[in-house]
Amino acid sequence: MTDRGKDRFTKKVYARPKSLVDVKSHFCPGCHHGIAHRILAETIDHFGLREQTVGVACVGCAVFLYDYIDVDVAEAPHGRAPAVATGVKRAQPDKFVFTYQGDGDLAAIGTSEVIHAANRGENITVLFVNNTTYGMTGGQMAPTTMLGQKTSTSPYGRDFRKDGYPIKMAELLATLEGTAYSARVATSTPAQIRKAKEAVKKAFEMQIKEMGFSIVEFLSTCPTNWGMKPLDAQKRVLGEMSEYFPLGVYKERKQADFL
Amino acid sequence: MQEAAKKGAAAAPKGRIEIDFERCKACELCVPACPKNCIEMGRRINAGGFAAAVFARPEDCTGCAICAESCPDVCIEVWR
Numbered sequence: 001m002t003d004r005g006k007d008r009f010t011k012k013v014y015a016r017p018k019s020l021v022d023v024k025s026h027f028c029p030g031c032h033h034g035i036a037h038r039i040l041a042e043t044i045d046h047f048g049l050r051e052q053t054v055g056v057a058c059v060g061c062a063v064f065l066y067d068y069i070d071v072d073v074a075e076a077p078h079g080r081a082p083a084v085a086t087g088v089k090r091a092q093p094d095k096f097v098f099t100y101q102g103d104g105d106l107a108a109i110g111t112s113e114v115i116h117a118a119n120r121g122e123n124i125t126v127l128f129v130n131n132t133t134y135g136m137t138g139g140q141m142a143p144t145t146m147l148g149q150k151t152s153t154s155p156y157g158r159d160f161r162k163d164g165y166p167i168k169m170a171e172l173l174a175t176l177e178g179t180a181y182s183a184r185v186a187t188s189t190p191a192q193i194r195k196a197k198e199a200v201k202k203a204f205e206m207q208i209k210e211m212g213f214s215i216v217e218f219l220s221t222c223p224t225n226w227g228m229k230p231l232d233a234q235k236r237v238l239g240e241m242s243e244y245f246p247l248g249v250y251k252e253r254k255q256a257d258f259l
Numbered sequence: 260m261q262e263a264a265k266k267g268a269a270a271a272p273k274g275r276i277e278i279d280f281e282r283c284k285a286c287e288l289c290v291p292a293c294p295k296n297c298i299e300m301g302r303r304i305n306a307g308g309f310a311a312a313v314f315a316r317p318e319d320c321t322g323c324a325i326c327a328e329s330c331p332d333v334c335i336e337v338w339r
Contacts, residue, residue: 009275009338014324016333025332029309030286034331190292190325223286230286 017041019050019070026064030230032220033061035187036129036196037068040100043200044071047208053096054088056081058105061135065100079110082117085124096207098125103144104134107167111143114173114215121178121212125203128169128215131222132241139225143167146244151225166244170217174250180212182251186219186242188234195247202252211253219245274322274339276314282334283311292329295319 016022020041027033044050050071057065059078066073076084081099089097106114106128114126133151134140141154144166148157158166174182181203185196196218203214219241221233228236276297278289283305289298289312297320301313314320322339 009322011339012336013274013322013339014327014335014337016336020333024282024307027331029284030288031331034333035329038331038333190329193328230288231291234288 017045019044021068021070023067025068028224030221030223030233032187033129035193036127036218039197039200040127041069043204047204049096056085056099058101060102060105062100062102079105080113082113082126086117086122089122089124098127100127103130104142107143107169118173118176118179118213123207123210123212125207126215128217129220130217131220133222133225135222135225146240168245170250173215178213179251180206180253181214183249184217184245184247186237186247188237209256211256272318272320274320274337275317276320276326277336278312278314279334280311281305282332283309284332285309285311286331288329288331289326293326295321298326
């Protein structure tokens, strides 16, 4: 049966994107970083940007971006990826520059860098993966941690009286004049994955057309640190997380002239 | 196979997938993603210690590639 099938179906309709290196990733089973990496690699292939792209990786689970995406990658100190990307883009404006950051990186330690990079209207693209926890260091509370969520540094659940509220970065950055595109997507269902890919394409287009700063926030899972099975973690994203962090496009600039 | 052929062309598969046994981490995300329920979790354990997913019902496959798009480890290839 299988051999017959092999002869019959000869057209490969889905394979690993060329910009995604053919190695096994270090991500935990069910981690959505893998899906975000694949979307990123497919979009780089779609625009044919592989030879002129410089990525800037964050500190966190996505630190090994240079092992997985077949482009030049610079490593930034914790949270400083938008600042490093600013330097790369200003020194080499013909290069395509993106950063790939987690929520501990972008929303906690690097809040200042990302807000000012957006406010300056730096022509870079930011991919922000929000899994409501510090994944690599063992599941500590992040600014995006949901109210009531138990983490290793909030063992009784996050309390707003003590720890404040989860920060909504896509909405926050959409209010800044320099931001050209701001969207929040998820990757928990096949339909959401396709919408996420469209959003990343839009964000890439904004930089190609020199419209300004673009950001795409991914709602991701962290099954290991949430203490859930991958499928239960996906249900959490679809339920509790999507309610607090609504999906959608928050800003989309139509013309390059700013005012 | 012969019985399926008797029922007509509609019963024949329209595509085929291949799951990389060693790369699969058994996260099960592809199982509910498949609209035809062609994928199941297997029993054989790979070098990483995971009971990898298997292509259990090839006869229903349409080659839609939704499983491949849902796989975080990009270990599914699709032919049509």
